Amino acid sequence: xxxxxxxxxxxxxxxxxxxxxxxxxxxxxxxxxxxxxxxxxxxxxxxxxxxxxxxxxxxxxxxxxxxxxxxxxxxxxxxxxxxxxxxxxxxxxxxxxxxxxxxxxxxxxxxxxxxxxxxxxxxxxxxxxxxxxxxxxxxxxxxxxxxxxxxxxxxxxxxxx
Numbered sequence: 001x002x003x004x005x006x007x008x009x010x011x012x013x014x015x016x017x018x019x020x021x022x023x024x025x026x027x028x029x030x031x032x033x034x035x036x037x038x039x040x041x042x043x044x045x046x047x048x049x050x051x052x053x054x055x056x057x058x059x060x061x062x063x064x065x066x067x068x069x070x071x072x073x074x075x076x077x078x079x080x081x082x083x084x085x086x087x088x089x090x091x092x093x094x095x096x097x098x099x100x101x102x103x104x105x106x107x108x109x110x111x112x113x114x115x116x117x118x119x120x121x122x123x124x125x126x127x128x129x130x131x132x133x134x135x136x137x138x139x140x141x142x143x144x145x146x147x148x149x150x151x152x153x154x155x156x157x158x159x160x161x
Contacts, residue, residue, distance in 0.1 A: 011139055015146050022147070024117040025103040026154030029078045033063045033159055037076030042067035044087035046141045047105075050148045061152055062159065067091075073100055081106065082147075084121065084140035105147055119147060 032039045041064055043051045054061040065071070067079060079095055079102040081088040088104060089111050095102045096114040104115035112118050121143060 008139060008142060011143055012146060015143060015150070018119065018150075021117070021119045022150040022154055025080070025105075025119060025147075025151045026158060028101050028103045028117045029080055029151065030155045030158045031101065032076060032078040033155065035076040037063065037074065037078065039064045040067035040071055040073060040077060040079045041065070042079050042081045042088065042091055043144070044081075044083040045085070047082035047084055047144045049141045050082050050144045053145060053148055054152070061155070073098075075100060078102060080151075081115075082144050083107075084144075103151075105144065 029039050031037075039061060041051045041054050041061075043049075051066050054064045055066060067073075073079060073095070077100065079091070079100065081091055081102055081104045083089075083104075083106040085107065086109065088106050089109065092102065092104055092111050092114050101116040103117040103119075104112065105119045105121050106112070107122065108120045112120070121140065
């Protein structure tokens with residue numbers, strides 16, 4: 001367990017220094033609340049934990065909804081894409097083509113520059129390795145939840161002002 005705690009501590013320390021990125025994401029998403037739109041949470045894979053926190057916690061994210069491929073997103077809405085790998089690339093491209101602002105938390109790619117706010121999800125922190133050299137743990141869920149709560153606090157502050 002000591003290695004697990006060390007790994008998470010490194011992840012949280014790195015994330016705790018990302019004030020500007022969290023402010024940018026919050027500014028993009030808060031526009032939906034101000035315009036009486038919806039903040040769609042488009043979480044993929046293990047990042048679906050963020051959707052659960054945003055919708056079902058004791059203090060859910062104001063005007064949030066779970067995004068699905070059948071969701072109707074308008075120009076007053078915003079989309080928060082969280083993808084541990086490349087799952088959000090197609091959605092990012094479609095939103096960009098439609099001129100709908102969105103925030104993206106995902107590994108860096110050529111589509112990263114399409115986002116109105118982007119946070120690079122990296123696994124540069126050392127992780128546990130299995131015998132075959134494959135990573136046994138990459139804590140994307142923990143990082144996603146940390147980012148979500150940091151952004152939510154900023155959105156709440158922006159809406160209170």
